[in-house]
Amino acid sequence: MTTTATAPFRTAWNDWHADRERYYRDPLGWVSITGLYWLTEEFETVADLPGQWRADADAVYVEGIDGAERLEPVEGAPGLLVDDGDRRIEVIRRTGSVGLRVHDPRSPHLAQFSGIPAYGPDERWHVTGTFTPFQHAETVTTGAVVAGLEHHHSAVGTIDFDIAGTAARLIAFARTDGSLHLLFTDATSGVTTYPGARSLAVVGPDDAGQVVLDFNRAANLPCSFTDFATCPVAPPENRLAVAVEAGEKDPRH
Structure with a gap:
């Protein structure tokens, strides 16, 4: 199919496309994620993240990051963020399970993102x-x-x-x-x-x-x-x- 678009239509689309690419270039956005780790009910060290983590049906519990902490991520909602230097640990709940996503501005995936x-x-x-x-x-x-x-x-x-x-x-x-x-x-x-x-x-x-x-x-x-x-x-x-x-x-x- 031959591409056909008037100048205003093309300009509006180009603006939308540029916004989309800016969104995915966010240094702490989707392309910066370096891992997804599912928690169990037992405290454990997760990859190279600080502290120890566990989760149950009610909450997520963290020990060793500013003492002890209790987090309550909402099912299906955007995650709760925990600072780890330049990185962000995103705590999510999906279909009853709790996971940690690690956003790293030094992610090789982000470095390779070309649009x-x-x-x-x-x-x-x-x-x-x-x-x-x-x-x-x-x-x-x-x-x-x-x-x-x-x-x-x-x-x-x-x-x-x-x-x-x-x-x-x-x-x-x-x-x-x-x-x-x-x-x-x-x-x-x-x-x-x-x-x-x-x-x-x-x-x-x-x-x-x-x-x-x-x-x-x-x-x-x-x-x-x-x-x-x-x-x-x-x-x-x-x-x-x-x-x-x-x-x-x-x-x-």
Whole structure:
């Protein structure tokens, strides 16, 4: 497909793409992670981290860092951060288990990061859809890129649209700010794009139920950049048959 985009559309996409690359260049962000370690109920030394750590169903306990400390990471939420010199230890709870992620500004992964490959912007992948709300929000459970973990999403409706001459429907998940987001795969997944899922942010519907889906901004999840993320995979209902040759490509290719 030939890339076609007006100058304003291309400029807006370039700004978005630059913001995405700045985000992943954060010296303490996703690409800086050097390890993910799961805790047990017994105190133990973890890799080269200070102190000793253990976890149970209620909390995480640390001895030897400023005395004794008790942390309570929230299931599925961003982790709690513990300083370790220039590094940050992120304490996360996922599907009942507790893990430590180590963010290091000297990470070789960060040093090697050269940007996010992507298809060029093309206005033919900027489509309008119709949002149909569910009567009540439904919980959709998906697996994760880490075996044994689950993610629970608040599904609030479906979006129907036409793409590449094909009728399609995706389940939409709610964000706390009232917007929507989609997790989807398509015929490029595992070929030129990341196999587990890409994400698409969608502004909430207008009064007529219309939404805009700009697949040029289909974004990689953190797991496409690091083996130490616990991202969800797309639900079976959100697997498109068409090849969406738009948005971000797999950075590991």
